[in-house]
Amino acid sequence: MFYIPDERIEEYIKENVPYLDLTTLVLGIGNRKGKMSFYSREEAVLCGTEEVIRLCDKLGSRVLSYFPSGSVVKPNETFLEVEGKAEELHAAWKVSLNILEYCSGIATRTRRxxxxxxxxxxxxxxxxxxxxxxxxxxxxxxxxxxxxxxxxxxxxxxxxxxxxxxxxxxxxxxxxxxxxxxxxxxxxxxxxxxxxxxxxxxxxxxxxxxxxxxxxxxxxxxxxxxxxxxxxxxxxxxxxxxxxxxxxxxxxxxxxxxxxxxxxxxxxxxxxxxxxxxxxx
Structure with a gap:
């Protein structure tokens, strides 16, 4: 286990959504149900999925499946699936991707x-x-x-x-x-x-x-x-x-x-x- 406090997870969300998602609001799609799937375009050592799960949970969406940090993901392999309202998914989308891409980059270089x-x-x-x-x-x-x-x-x-x-x-x-x-x-x-x-x-x-x-x-x-x-x-x-x-x-x-x-x-x-x-x- 690696401890990252809830306050830090909240900060990641706040940086990304300071008040609301204006695009989703004006499109009128916020309450529509959807599924978001994360996949890799290359082989890599995953890192950050636990933090993304906590982030998605705070935004109200539900994680269906995931690979834990340390897993090796193959090209085009789905490693995380989340279900929820469109407004929840879009609020989590980019910040989650940023965490996963940067952390996995460090983990992959370290493993090599x-x-x-x-x-x-x-x-x-x-x-x-x-x-x-x-x-x-x-x-x-x-x-x-x-x-x-x-x-x-x-x-x-x-x-x-x-x-x-x-x-x-x-x-x-x-x-x-x-x-x-x-x-x-x-x-x-x-x-x-x-x-x-x-x-x-x-x-x-x-x-x-x-x-x-x-x-x-x-x-x-x-x-x-x-x-x-x-x-x-x-x-x-x-x-x-x-x-x-x-x-x-x-x-x-x-x-x-x-x-x-x-x-x-x-x-x-x-x-x-x-x-x-x-x-x-």
């Missing part, structure tokens, strides 16, 4: 990355950043999970991830190393992860007792050479690769030996090509 990476390294994880368009975090995060990925961090309150921007206030890496034991004591139930761009910094942090190292924009060949040197100091240290990882290079990064690949790319791309048919009953 996971499949490629885990075929090479079954123990590797695909994790996604917080670089999500504001207001879409719930749906985007659900889509990643449905696709087999995992959120890298859902917010600043969740994990300790130290960037060079933090080091600017600490006197650089040496300043961080001086207080690393204090940090680990202060947040003893959390792992301390630091982002670096080179092997020298990674080795210094590993010797200093950091829990994890995130490499930013290090090429796959370089990273592959770094991993055994770092593991030689601490075999249990968590290693992550970040920066420009996408479908084109995920296989190369999966071969490096790191524990996880951090990506933003799944959020950006073409929505899945879905469509809707309506008939009067």
């Amino acid at each position: 990355m996971v499949d490629i990476a885990t075929k090479i390294n079954p123990r590797i994880s695909i994790v996604t950043t917080r670089k999500i368009f504001p207001g879409t975090k719930e749906l985007a995060t659900k889509a990643v999970v449905v696709g087999g990925g995992f959120p890298h961090r859902l917010g600043l309150s969740e994990t300790i991830l130290i960037f060079k921007q933090h080091l600017s206030f600490l006197g650089g890496l040496s300043g961080l190393l001086e207080i690393l034991d204090e940090i680990r004591t202060r947040a003893c139930e959390k792992k301390v992860i630091v982002e670096v761009e080179n092997l020298e910094d990674a080795l210094a942090l590993c010797k200093g007792g950091v829990d994890g190292i995130q490499f930013d924009k290090v090429s796959p060949p370089e990273l592959k050479s770094y991993v055994p040197k770092i593991r030689g100091i601490n075999p249990a240290v968590i290693l992550l690769a970040a920066g420009g990882i996408n479908l084109d290079n995920v296989a190369d990064y999966a071969k490096t030996g790191v524990d996880a690949l951090v990506t933003t790319s799944v959020y950006f791309g073409k929505p899945v090509d879905l469509s809707v048919k309506m008939i009067e009953l």
